Amino acid sequence: MTEDVVRAxxxxxxxxxxxxLGERLQSETDTVIAARGLAISASQYPYLACLDRLGPLTLGxxxxxxxxxxxxxxxxxxxxxxxxxxxAEPAPDDxxxxxxxxxxxxxxxxxxxxxEIWPRIAAAVGDLCADLDGPILDQLNAIEDRLRQxxxxxxxxxxxxxx
Amino acid sequence: MTEDVVRAxxxxxxxxxxxxLGERLQSETDTVIAARGLAISASQYPYLACLDRLGPLTLGxxxxxxxxxxxxxxxxxxxxxxxxxxxAEPAPDDxxxxxxxxxxxxxxxxxxxxxEIWPRIAAAVGDLCADLDGPILDQLNAIEDRLRQxxxxxxxxxxxxxx
DNA sequence: ACGGATTATATAACGGATTATGTAAACGGA
DNA sequence: TCCGTTTACATAATCCGTTATATAATCCGT
Numbered sequence: 001m002t003e004d005v006v007r008a009x010x011x012x013x014x015x016x017x018x019x020x021l022g023e024r025l026q027s028e029t030d031t032v033i034a035a036r037g038l039a040i041s042a043s044q045y046p047y048l049a050c051l052d053r054l055g056p057l058t059l060g061x062x063x064x065x066x067x068x069x070x071x072x073x074x075x076x077x078x079x080x081x082x083x084x085x086x087x088a089e090p091a092p093d094d095x096x097x098x099x100x101x102x103x104x105x106x107x108x109x110x111x112x113x114x115x116e117i118w119p120r121i122a123a124a125v126g127d128l129c130a131d132l133d134g135p136i137l138d139q140l141n142a143i144e145d146r147l148r149q150x151x152x153x154x155x156x157x158x159x160x161x162x163x
Numbered sequence: 164m165t166e167d168v169v170r171a172x173x174x175x176x177x178x179x180x181x182x183x184l185g186e187r188l189q190s191e192t193d194t195v196i197a198a199r200g201l202a203i204s205a206s207q208y209p210y211l212a213c214l215d216r217l218g219p220l221t222l223g224x225x226x227x228x229x230x231x232x233x234x235x236x237x238x239x240x241x242x243x244x245x246x247x248x249x250x251a252e253p254a255p256d257d258x259x260x261x262x263x264x265x266x267x268x269x270x271x272x273x274x275x276x277x278x279e280i281w282p283r284i285a286a287a288v289g290d291l292c293a294d295l296d297g298p299i300l301d302q303l304n305a306i307e308d309r310l311r312q313x314x315x316x317x318x319x320x321x322x323x324x325x326x
Numbered sequence: 327a328c329g330g331a332t333t334a335t336a337t338a339a340c341g342g343a344t345t346a347t348g349t350a351a352a353c354g355g356a
Numbered sequence: 357t358c359c360g361t362t363t364a365c366a367t368a369a370t371c372c373g374t375t376a377t378a379t380a381a382t383c384c385g386t
Contacts, residue, residue, distance in 0.1 A: 005213040005228045011288040012281055013209055015188030018181045020230050023343060025178030043372070046176055050168040060334060065168045067183055072373055074336065079371095096334040096381045118175055125174040129299055136292055136302045143299070186373060206342070223364060232344055237366065239342080259351045259364040333382070341374080346367100353362070 007144075010137055017140050024144070028152035029121055035153065036117055039083065040109060045118075047076060048085065048102065052110045056101035058091065085109060116159060124155035170307075173300055180303050187307070191315035192284055198316065199280055202246065203272060208281075210239055211248065211265065215273045219264035221254065248272060279322060287319035 006013045006020065029042035040048065046066045051057065054065065063073035077100055080086040085106040091097035102110065128146055132139045169176045169183065192205035203211065209229045214220060217228065226236035240263055243249040248269040254260035265273065291309055295302045 003217065003228055004230060005216065006209050006230050008216070009209065009212055010285070011292065012212075012285045013205075014288050014292070015185045015190075015192055015205055016209055018185030018188060019343085020185075022178045022181030022183075022185055025181060027178075027344075029178055041371085042176075042178055046169050046172065046179055049172055049175075053168065053171070054166065058334080065166055067167060067169050068372090069374060070335070071337075071375085075372075078336095091334095094334080094382070098335070122173070122175045125177050129174065129177070132299060133297065136295060136299065136306070139299045139302070182373085190374080204341085221364080231342090233365065234345085234367075235343060241366095242341095257352070257364080261365070328386085330385090331383080334380090335378100336380100337378075338376080339374100340376105342372085344369100344371080346369080348367075349365090351363080351365105353360105355360095356358085 007141055014137065017137070021140055021144060024147060025125070025152070028147065031151075032121055032124065032153050032156055033117060036112070036159070038109065038112065038117070040085070040113075044076060044080060045113070047073075047080060048106060048110055048113070051086070051100065051102045051106070056099050058097045059088075059100055060097075062100055080106075120156040120159070121152075123157050124152045127155045128152065170304055177300065180300070184303055184307060187310060188288070188315070191310065194314075194316050195284055195287065195319055196280060199275075199322070201272065201275065201280070203248070203276075207239060207243060207248075208276070210236075210243060211269060211273055211276070214249070214263065214265045214269070219262050221260045222251075222263055223260075225263055243269075283319040283322070284315075287315045290318040291315065 006017050026042040033040060033042065047062065050062060050065045057065065059073055059077060060070055062077065063070045066073065068076075077086060077088060081088050083105075084103055086100055087103045087106075088098050088100045091099050128143060129139075132142055169180050189205040196203060196205065210225065213225060213228045220228065222236055222240060223233055225240065226233045229236065231239075240249060240251060244251050246268075247266055249263055250266045250269075251261050251263045254262050291306060292302075295305055
């Protein structure tokens with residue numbers, strides 16, 4: 001079995017193709033994160049990064065900034081609150097709103113991420129995509145082929161013992 | 164709220180970004196399909212196309228050709244069998260295997276797709292991606308911006324009344 | 327001041343991906 | 357021939373996205 005049908009169908013299945021690669025990349029990113037012993041998944045990171053960048057937000061603002069639906073954000077925020085990574089408080093001026101912020105544990109995780117993990121992931125993904133050009137379908141194909149050849153974890157620079 | 168955090172984080176959230184756009188594209192493709200009154204979703208189409216191209220396959224072969232996990236394929240195949248679109252029979256030479264093929268209804272849907280839908284979707288997606296070049300992140304951003312500006316359904320050529 | 331319209335989030339339902347595991351069938355070496 | 361190993365698919369569990377709806381809070385025109 002050698003035919004990859006989604007690839008053969010080209011633009012017709014672009015959505016499916018994007019999703020497929022996205023799932024794959026998130027999964028491989030999770031592998032790099034888990035190797036450091038952290039329990040944050042690739043899909044949760046944008047929430048932490050967002051609150052780190054923008055400070056406390058309402059749930060709706062967070063959903064918008066991350067680019068997901070409100071119920072999706074509600075669920076992820078609830079999970080992260082349960083993990084002690086985020087804190088959610090009622091807004092002082094509007095009882096409908098909930099203000100979400102990084103907890104102390106969340107700030108600790110962000111600090112570790114900044115120092116040890118996110119640069120490695122960015123470098124690995126950068127290596128994965130290096131020098132790619134041309135139509136998006138070709139790039140998706142190339143990235144998939146490169147991943148098959150060498151997983152993301154092997155592309156990440158080794159954790160630096162120093163500095 | 165103007166900042167799109169996933170976009171701002173660049174390569175670090177490439178997986179999330181790919182998934183986001185893939186979800187969006189599939190959703191907009193579903194809109195075009197539904198306008199024709201068909202009940203096949205964008206994510207199901209690769210299964211039909213695969214069986215149309217390659218003929219009857221075992222469930223495992225189908226999963227591999229579409230690029231999904233076996234349980235994922237099992238579920239989608241079961242749903243499509245339930246819709247009468249696919250037919251699944253035990254293999255004659257191996258009781259563990261199940262052979263999946265298009266049903267008569269499935270072939271009818273494929274014929275309609277070929278004649279009326281898939282060319283329109285491919286054209287719409289082609290229009291969406293036209294002339295894009297450069298790093299994949301830039302292309303993702305551009306596609307998202309273009310979709311926001313003009314949905315896929317408005318990019319598809321009108322259904323041809325004649326030929 | 328009142329109340330219909332709007333807003334913010336929670337919840338329900340559904341779709342769809344994965345890994346892990348279970349069960350049965352098939353394989354192949356001793 | 358026997359049986360440990362492998363294979364194919366079903367099932368379970370988990371995660372995560374969406375739309376629709378419910379509920380409560382807030383807004384603002386009358």
